[in-house]
Amino acid sequence: MWHYFFSHFVYHLIRWFPKHAANRIIILVLLMVIMLGLLVAQIYVLTLDHSKRWCAQPLFDFLIVSIIETLFMIGFSFLFMIMSPVPDLVKKVYHVFGFINLVIGLASVIITSNSGDCSNSTEVLHILSVILAVFSACAIGFYTILLPFWIMNRIWPSVQTFKNIHEI
Secondary structure (H helix, E strand, O other): OHHHHHHHHHHHHHOOOOOOOHHHHHHHHHHHHHHHHHHHHHHHHHHOHHHHOOOOOOHHHHHHHHHHHHHHHHHHHHHHHHOOOOOHHHHHHHHHHHHHHHHHHHHHHHHHHOOOOHHHHOHHHHHHHHHHHHHHHHHHHHHHHHHHHHHHHHHOOOOOOOOOHHHO
């Protein structure tokens, strides 16, 4: 779920800066470096020999899924950086990606919480899995708190929100 959160963060962060400002280019480069760093860290753990050792939980499989999700996250983040406004089709596909991320994030949290015995055989993989599970749990908590506000905004769009509160 942290993949969806990070892309969502990029979407909102990039819109704080004017389109052709030097600061926006710096933020674009910084975000791309961070995203590539996240991808390289996961690929590094994937290539370690002891990551392939036996573990009761499918942590290695979830690492592969996380790498695929990271590639999608980079793609969506890049689209959000260069597109303004973002087409509705991209938003709909992105929300499908978010739902898939939710399911995989919940499974990742559950499987990682039951993988204590894997810390001996696949230490680095287990540490990365715990870190990614914590990121996913935090993102799920964040969206659980935001969900009622999104639903309320959809049902009653005329209710005053933070966007137009300064006009009161």
